[in-house]
Amino acid sequence: MLYHQENDKLRTKALEIRVTDHCNLRCDKCAHHSQYLPPYEFDINELKQNLDRLSKVLHSDRVTLIGGEPLLLPELNETINLVKESNIADMVCITTNGLLLNSLDIQFWELVDTVEISIYPCSFANIKKMLPMLYDSAWTGKTELRLIPVTEFKTVLLTEPIDDSEIIASVYNKCYYRYFCNTIIKGKFYKCEPSISIPALSEHLKHDAKKFGGFLDICSFDSPETLKKAVFDYLTDTTPLTACGYCLGTSGVSFPHKLLSKKEIKQPPHNAFNPDLIQKL
């Protein structure tokens, strides 16, 4: 069971907190659209309020800080500490491209439970040089270190809608991001990360951002009971989100990882749907 009740709370597999939008890399078809989004003002007090509310009704196996690149967050240690103190999850993890790990202090390693480094062809040599330092820091901090080679990306986000409700429903039904990427950002609870990134690009793509919705405003519920019911109903809803019309979820085909040039990211992204982008459904 992906969601069940435990100690009067909704138990989930994974929760993500998006702490920044921007990144120090420019990966082609980044599923966060991070190269096109400006930095956003992360508010640690707002996160505290939301964790206070959500932790009364939900507990997750793990919570992961994500970006963009989460190591760009100035209040990183304070944020990890806050998440730990909220007791919303059994462990606190961070997913990073790793390039800034040599600038962090030992307190970071002592606070975080797991560091997952996505290693791309463009960053492999730098991460390899850092390995002795990474092993020492992980040993001292008693931190799990996971090195994940990423030579291919899946196509996830589209810039044009899929004009076929059967394809949308099929992609949604197979999509495991909706179970493993429940995400909090700016006081809102989203089923998945792409449903944040798709409307975020509306300004570039001239979409009406308001039509997307598809999230819960954590502060708008007047009691823990109403919030818990709303979160459960939302997570178990079988109707695709509006954002699913612009997304291939976990059904997109893979392509070799590549970095975009600064010139390329000055153009709005373009990734229109065509049936070749999707794995056989």
Ligand code: SF4
């Ligand atoms: S490192 Fe991650 S967040 Fe940064 S551009 Fe690449 S895929 Fe996006």
Ligand code: SF4
């Ligand atoms: S927008 Fe829909 S298809 Fe895309 S990841 Fe979210 S639930 Fe899956």
